[in-house]
Amino acid sequence: MPLDIDRIRAQFPALRRRVNDHPLVYLDSAATSQKPSVVLDAERTFLEQHNAAVHRGAHTLAAEATELFESSRERLARFLGAAPEEIVWTAGATAALNLLAYSFSNASRGRGGEPAERFRLGPGDELVVTELEHHANLIPWQELAARTGATLRPIGVDDAGRLRMDEAVEVIGEHTRVLAFAHVSNVLGAINPVAELVALARRFGALVVLDACQSAPHLSLDLKALDVDFAVLSGHKMLGPLGIGVLYGRRELLDAMPPFLTGGSMITSVMMERAEYLPSPARFEAGTQPVSQAIGLAAAVDFLDELGMEQVHERDAELGQALVTGLTAIPGIRVLGPAPGEPRVGLAGFIVDGVHSHDVGQFLDELGIAVRVGHHCAEPLHRRLGLAASTRASTSVYTTDAEVAAFLDGVGRIRAFFRA
Amino acid sequence: MPLDIDRIRAQFPALRRRVNDHPLVYLDSAATSQKPSVVLDAERTFLEQHNAAVHRGAHTLAAEATELFESSRERLARFLGAAPEEIVWTAGATAALNLLAYSFSNASRGRGGEPAERFRLGPGDELVVTELEHHANLIPWQELAARTGATLRPIGVDDAGRLRMDEAVEVIGEHTRVLAFAHVSNVLGAINPVAELVALARRFGALVVLDACQSAPHLSLDLKALDVDFAVLSGHKMLGPLGIGVLYGRRELLDAMPPFLTGGSMITSVMMERAEYLPSPARFEAGTQPVSQAIGLAAAVDFLDELGMEQVHERDAELGQALVTGLTAIPGIRVLGPAPGEPRVGLAGFIVDGVHSHDVGQFLDELGIAVRVGHHCAEPLHRRLGLAASTRASTSVYTTDAEVAAFLDGVGRIRAFFRA
Amino acid sequence: MSRQDLRNLYQDVLVDHSHERHGYGLLEDPTAESHGINRSCGDEITLHIRAGDGVIESVGWTGHGCAISQASASMLSDIVAGLTRDECTRCLDRFRSMLQSRGKDDGDEELLGDAVALSGVSLYPPRINCAMLAWTALEDGLTRIDA
């Protein structure tokens, strides 16, 4: 059964906005999605009725808050095909990737003792990323390399932005300790070959980190089936609140890693000189947690599951094709990433010949159409493709065919306006 | 003009809760405060009308979101007596303290180059904290010491929990590089002598870090006047949302510190091998920010300023005295921290002779009274005072005299119930 | 059973045990020692078991904690003295399922003795760990006794 878009839209108050005398056409969901009322309500109900700090209190509100917080963790675990102990709450995907990078460098300094030895890095060790990564999945590894003396090695992309699997085969080798890559590119919309990459990494015992930011909102994820060691995502990109994200890690890995952030609620005992740490996930959740946001994210995941992730994915693929087909048909437009007919999510980066993406964005904004312009935090990819910037349209479950049509119509008029 | 508590209470939906057939008496505000509707509304209005990622987009919603986000920063700066560039958004106080500790250890590894030299630590250098710190202001410094070879030195407290200034004079010296301490103790309610401690640190050029978590909700803060180098606070303890906090830092210091979290929106340019970083505060705000929460915190600060921080402080002191006086009058109760009549905020930790704090908390919860039990993330202080745990009642602007009376009445009946 | 009255949680026999603390003190010559900590509140117990001929001869303990954890340890030391390891495990299982019953299981008095007075704890989920503290230490200690 296809999605009932009208019914869905009714649940997103932000979509009633008008912009520059036009109804808002929000095609910037890959940056941050709009949120359905059930998510806003879940947060508000918590804050109005159960708000308390979790895990620390014996009073009724604290017990209720703890229960809601932990059942939200179970909910996310179910959504991702993981166990609750494998779900660590973070402030977002960026925080989650930094958690990994800092925990590994703490291990490299001897923290975490023997169990953490497998995370120690030093000269000769290699961290492998791809050229199409979002900065969040690149700079933390650059810094980790700088801190430990390990070497960062990129897997390149070809002129069409496809990951060069021939290069992957060469780059991933016995020195590879970590392989980190995006499930779905936030510029190209392409879905990377997880199974092949995991197989390469497994051959050499490297840890695999999956950046699932742009896949979690669109695809049905089964992290156990994908067989990655770690995965990260951000709630705000998948209909959930800002300020919440998830680090998934295989349990035995999380339990062996030294802490990253330290403070309250992650310890068993604290002396003035030193502290003992709880097992994961508590070990990685220092301080007061974003409880209302975790509950909101669980509500978002409920919302998605009620739609059905299969249906969501189908609709998303349809929108992706509509974007790429429509854009390709417009003279002077070059679409980045997969050609029409090839798999892509509902996201398309493109170039308007002779018009800078800022001007493209401004033109569309005048029509109430919100797209993203710039390098989308993927500067190396743009440089590789010989671009300084691009424009990106990205969809969500609330995107209509009429919105795509309005967008394509707008794009079709840009070059004339700028006499390009 | 004293606070109109009834009018205030009407704005806190959570206070209408009933617990175990009693009206909720929420005396756990030091753990996390309840939130007024204006805060919830500010977040919701943003999410329903302006939600977009900030700083990255050219479209109308993104421009609005950026404007709201940055004006919230200005609002917090005004509240704290700081400049907007000196306000870094974090996920909370714990995250803010970790930011400092990790930035300093990154500097110690040579990151940040010459300007960051003043933050480099190594063997021989000393970090000074107090024995009454919350774990959030202790463990990050322990870990920093472990990472850099610096030594952590505590300033002790006396049997009454008072900071031993005689020890402070001895401990703070030419090797002291950082002095970190709580403005107000989250267990004792005592206000530490900031001016004296700052003067000691200044004599030796040490950096001063103020943990303002428990002062910001109660006292009027002027960070410039307090003359500290850094300060941290958590929004959720001062009527604001969960998941948002502030790091204040003197501008020239923040601009010289190397980044902590890395990722999107904190860079000027990114190559595959390395990245260049923006100046602060952007340098420290990697990834999608908790925009709705920042806006909510600004609304909380508006709410406080409308009440008037002088009035808030006055009322708070009154409640603190009511607690300590009332508790002291009950046989078998020992109050921690300042004696009646001495300055304290609206917070009292206490011991019920012969009854464990968990049972105290359970008894009070049965009456609808929410207090905190345990070591309140200050295990070393409890150990120093010869305690495993204590009970803590803490107030906020919405606390009534009747609530304090109900609490005192409840406490008075505990020992009989447990035949202590 | 309902939460109506706090006496359903803190039954008189529970409060008695919390004061009397049967078995308090460590054994001179333990067969096994184990240590338990309640992560949510920092309460601790050290538990000694002396066993011989497949039978738990006695249990001694020290530590600190709330009335529930202290009473529970006290009751435990009454119950398990003289039991075989298997009987011990049966007690443990029954005790645990009583605590997890959310008020549906009043406990098997024949097996658990005074410890059925802890059945009220099942209505207070955050306190279940308090009641379990000594029992999890026992469970852990048992794994260190051969036979």
Next chain:
Amino acid sequence: MSRQDLRNLYQDVLVDHSHERHGYGLLEDPTAESHGINRSCGDEITLHIRAGDGVIESVGWTGHGCAISQASASMLSDIVAGLTRDECTRCLDRFRSMLQSRGKDDGDEELLGDAVALSGVSLYPPRINCAMLAWTALEDGLTRIDA
């Protein structure tokens, strides 16, 4: 002025300049060089100034950016050639205040020439940096010229 029509932002003369890019290309023998970057979008400019006898003889530039930044650089190079340093600074001040006026200042055509066509930018705050890019580079460059 209002935002009514996007042509108020992208006036014809602006679009012309964005294509023509007067002064594009670096100078052979610059007195000062400066570099500007628009942090929010990554647009860049390199600006060369040749000065002598207290007068800006010419300005050349390269870089990439949106129509507004390119047009602005193009207009700048028309305006400042032949100006004294002080005149240059006056232009800069007037230009900046026009952009910050939120639609209230149409600009001084005598002083700013074609650059008054950028007055519409003041109604689009996120674009002000685009229009300022070349001018901030100029300001920076001027500090490196003595006299």
